[in-house]
Amino acid sequence: MSDSRTLQREGEVFAAHLDEWRQHHLGEVVLIKGADVIGFYGTLDEAFADGLRRFGLDEFFVKQIIPRDAVNISLYGKRLLSA
Secondary structure, three states, X not given: OOHHHHHHHHHHHHHHXXXXXHHHOOOOEEXXXXXXXXXXXXXXXXXXXXXXXXXXXXXXXXXXXXXXXXXXXXXXXXXXXXX
8 A cells, every 4th residue: 555545544544533532532542554443542652653663654543532622723932911
């Protein structure tokens, strides 16, 4: 399977299970290889380290399970002051 097709398949697996995982694994990080869910981890570092240990430099998919309405805001180091 080509690299882009593998990544697409892993993204499909993630999307297909996301609602279920939000109920049981919210905040955790999932590791997926191809169509296989390898496991859930407490941190991105743990998931990535296990992926490297298992698969070396082969592709694998790692993503945090976040709430449906989460907003990612980057402030580029600026500090917000509250009134």
